[in-house]
Amino acid sequence: MNDSSPPDPPARTIRHYWEDFEVGRVREYGRVEVTREAVLDFAARFDPQPFHLDDAAAARSLFGRLAASGWHTAAMAMRMMCDGYLLESASLGSPGVEKLVWPAPVFPGDVLTMRSTVLESRPSASRPEIGLVRNRSEVLNQHGQVVLSMEGVGFFRKRDAGPPPS
């Protein structure tokens, strides 16, 4: 590890293994207040389209006013998933997501929460210590509107495989 490494993250207790993602289970969790500063900062770094950076351009766009980049919403969703359960799970990462949609804009001042539903669960064909979980994860705003929905696959260790080696 070199000097630019941040301090080690605090050790987390692993509570959620593959077996804990039963099909049909719904989790509601998370809360992010979307600030104007965060919307502008993300857009300036990663998505400098005028409707994400400039009030006047946004007013002329399909969004009607300054709206967060959809990738910013996805990143906020990932943070809520991490804090909501992933950091206390035996997660091994994700190969991808399907059906990522942004049905409504996210505006500064919105308050976002998450709802995740387990759609499918199966053991890995090639790795006996691993299982796959397919979740629909939705981001909702303070009006209950879905502003992002996606179906993601995650790899998790099985409970009897124990925590990752340390």
Next chain:
Amino acid sequence: MNDSSPPDPPARTIRHYWEDFEVGRVREYGRVEVTREAVLDFAARFDPQPFHLDDAAAARSLFGRLAASGWHTAAMAMRMMCDGYLLESASLGSPGVEKLVWPAPVFPGDVLTMRSTVLESRPSASRPEIGLVRNRSEVLNQHGQVVLSMEGVGFFRKRDAGPPPS
């Protein structure tokens, strides 16, 4: 506009309208050097899983060493798309993407480029001044490996509809 607004982005000439996204057309563009600092910064904000933040944890993970969040790779792709053509296009935003996959990890030190292929183009059924374009966009590393692939839909104004009103 209030005091927290950044300066107006420089006016861009609109060169690319819906008609310019012919099916089969391939665009290669963009270049991002992935720094360790950027990987850690994005992970700390949005995806603080240990394999994105900590060398020792990453060495024990499926990635083998510190790897960028897949959402960071998506955000870098968005930036390359903006700089490559979107900011000079009559883009109106995107309703979503399909088949977002991360077939190989992105490591600090990697140099990423983009390849976008037009898969489908059709006029909007409801808005005569607008057309839809479906692109496969791929992020490649310096070894030519695809590290992200997705199929995204974009809305664009038609040429005869002219630039957005100002």
